[in-house]
Amino acid sequence: IIYVVTPTFARPHQRAELTRLSQTLLLVPSLHWILVEDSAERTAAVAELLAQSDLPYTHLNVQTPLAMKLKDSDPNWLKPRGVEQRNEALRWLREHRSPGDRGVVYFADDDNTYSVKIFQEMRYTQKVSVWPVGLVGGLRYEAPLVDNGKVIGFHTAWKTHRPFPIDMAGFAVSLSLLLTHPNARFDPDAERGFLESSLLGQLVTLRELEPRADNCTKVWVWHTRTEKPKLKQEDMLEKQGRGSNPKIFV
Amino acid sequence: IIYVVTPTFARPHQRAELTRLSQTLLLVPSLHWILVEDSAERTAAVAELLAQSDLPYTHLNVQTPLAMKLKDSDPNWLKPRGVEQRNEALRWLREHRSPGDRGVVYFADDDNTYSVKIFQEMRYTQKVSVWPVGLVGGLRYEAPLVDNGKVIGFHTAWKTHRPFPIDMAGFAVSLSLLLTHPNARFDPDAERGFLESSLLGQLVTLRELEPRADNCTKVWVWHTRTEKPKLKQEDMLEKQGRGSNPKIFV
Numbered sequence A, B: 001i002i003y004v005v006t007p008t009f010a011r012p013h014q015r016a017e018l019t020r021l022s023q024t025l026l027l028v029p030s031l032h033w034i035l036v037e038d039s040a041e042r043t044a045a046v047a048e049l050l051a052q053s054d055l056p057y058t059h060l061n062v063q064t065p066l067a068m069k070l071k072d073s074d075p076n077w078l079k080p081r082g083v084e085q086r087n088e089a090l091r092w093l094r095e096h097r098s099p100g101d102r103g104v105v106y107f108a109d110d111d112n113t114y115s116v117k118i119f120q121e122m123r124y125t126q127k128v129s130v131w132p133v134g135l136v137g138g139l140r141y142e143a144p145l146v147d148n149g150k151v152i153g154f155h156t157a158w159k160t161h162r163p164f165p166i167d168m169a170g171f172a173v174s175l176s177l178l179l180t181h182p183n184a185r186f187d188p189d190a191e192r193g194f195l196e197s198s199l200l201g202q203l204v205t206l207r208e209l210e211p212r213a214d215n216c217t218k219v220w221v222w223h224t225r226t227e228k229p230k231l232k233q234e235d236m237l238e239k240q241g242r243g244s245n246p247k248i249f250v
């Protein structure tokens, strides 16, 4: 089983993002979606989307502490995003799964683009498997460099001193490795760019990484971001009391 | 059969966009994808993606005339986008299909978000069916207003004098209607916002529109846009002759 862990938060295009991600996941056999809302309560909108998705899922929530939360005016890299949510999923897995259970855990943000091929690659992870990620770190792609079937370094150009210069979308971890390291988690206080390393450093060494996607030569996942929709006319109509029907979910 | 017509053009995230769109279309039965590149030649990258997609498809190309083409520095609304490509698909349909063939034609840009539900809605189009589109026209959604099963107006707040204030993603046309109106096409010289009207005005009156998606109360397609990826580090490395491997497709 692939456990796909997705942090998500309310915004005008949330339902669009979750719809297209859920439809991609539908094409993947033997998958369990752990969707973790960044909110004080699980929302009805997300619950309904999950119920209609035809996917096996678990619906969790945990709110990012206010001090750590991005403001609308902040540049989006100022604070880490989705950290408490991913840790909540780890907590849930440790509570509800036992060492005998097989599986692999993948952290899939709600706005990236996933080829179904990447899920085939991660399925047979022993400890941690890795592969290239497109459109990240200011590059066409970041990727592990492979020699003789082993990772010997990384193609990266941003904070190259990161222990594991791998985007969240570029690795998967076996469930048993997470269960045998019960304290391994993402560090919410990690320096920018060091979040992935903060987990991986507790689990694995560089030499143990398992390169996938044709020895890390294929890009099957992309770090896409969706533009914030402009809602100028909506604000205008709302001031006149004629805004869009709030009963119509967008 | 649903003929999905998609204009597309080369850019860093093109393969990501086409991958996730093709995966959505895989979930729709009885569909034929007409992908039209805005380019002088059909490219190998797109041909390969189509060949691997498991979809029935037709691969076309036509280059937007230089005078009509957006420059990288232009705001994206300055010129119409995808017009020649959609017209090329109409030409192909008229050449390769005959009045007896059943089908419906939908113009699906490569960056929008589509719920599979919207394809079910358009399948039984008599002339032109219509439905709401999310995150467009500065509103949460634009939608036809329906009374007694008939379209009687529109919820819109941008250029409200448009004859058909409907986004490209908000309607589908029956194939036979297009074949019995052999000259109907999109007008590349239409004023901004009037492109959809330039086709629909030749095919249908407002009273003939067929409202779908629960009398136009459900949003099952969203006018999302993807951020241009930042490639600062790539440019830097390239200047040093150490750019990403050009043989790795992104």
Ligand SMILES: O=c1ccn([C@@H]2O[C@H](COP(=O)(O)OP(=O)(O)O)[C@@H](O)[C@H]2O)c(=O)[nH]1
Pocket: A006, A007, A008, A009, A037, A038, A064, A069, A070, A076, A077, A081, A082, A083, A085, A108, A109, A110, A111, A224, A225
């Ligand atoms: O306040 C926030 C901001 C983001 N996220 C989620 O955290 C993940 C990463 O955020 P984002 O995609 O904005 O980060 P980036 O694209 O910059 O890596 C995504 O799944 C978001 O939905 C969240 O839960 N709370």
Ligand SMILES: O=c1ccn([C@@H]2O[C@H](COP(=O)(O)OP(=O)(O)O)[C@@H](O)[C@H]2O)c(=O)[nH]1
Pocket: B006, B007, B008, B009, B037, B038, B064, B069, B070, B076, B077, B081, B082, B083, B085, B108, B109, B110, B111, B224, B225
């Ligand atoms: O020079 C261009 C720009 C855009 N497009 C395509 O035309 C459609 C509409 O373009 P875009 O999504 O940029 O328009 P908007 O989001 O502003 O409606 C998309 O399928 C694009 O891939 C194109 O073929 N050539």
Ligand SMILES: [Mn+2]
Pocket: A109, A111, A112, A224, A225
């Ligand atoms: Mn993201």
Ligand SMILES: [Mn+2]
Pocket: B109, B111, B112, B224, B225
């Ligand atoms: Mn678009």
